[in-house]
Amino acid sequence: VRVAIQGVGSVGGGLARLLAKDGAVLTLADVDEGRAQALAGELGATAVPAEAILTTDTDIFSPNALGAILTEMSIAALKAKVVAGGANNQLSVREDGARLHARGILYAPDxxxxxxxxxxxxxxxxxxxxxxxxxxxxxxxxxxxxxxxxxxxxxxxxxxxxxxxxxxxxxxx
Incomplete structure (x- = not known):
């Protein structure tokens, strides 16, 4: 399973460690690029710039940092089949849930x-x-x-x- 994790602090970093143990292929991003690169090195994952994580070709996108990350524009660019993460208030507006649904993206409400x-x-x-x-x-x-x-x-x-x-x-x- 390929998982793109946005935000690798305590929640996202902990998730990355658990998924790495289970053999997931991870792509990591954080506003602190050094933190993402360090964790990627530790886990054998790939680090990408924060602005690239949404367009990563992946099975699961896991937002674990900023709220309102799922917008009309970001949903249109999203390449994941599933969105499930620890960030609060992931949808920018209520209609973004319908946008995910219309694209066939399985969303786990935050x-x-x-x-x-x-x-x-x-x-x-x-x-x-x-x-x-x-x-x-x-x-x-x-x-x-x-x-x-x-x-x-x-x-x-x-x-x-x-x-x-x-x-x-x-x-x-």
Missing amino acids: YVINAGGIINVGLEYLGQGDEAEVKARIARIPERLIQVWDESDRSGEPSSDVADSIAKRLIGR
């Missing part, structure tokens, strides 16, 4: 795939979360993501819109 932190904080704040409960809910994230994709397939709606609808149902809005 607040679904990255729900672990908010689950932990939310349960702690509400006084309802011991460690076992937090871990159990985090373990259900992949199942929730599959639910989003399945509903997107059935309805023809972008996964980002489906995730929004599910979130509204879950919080009673």
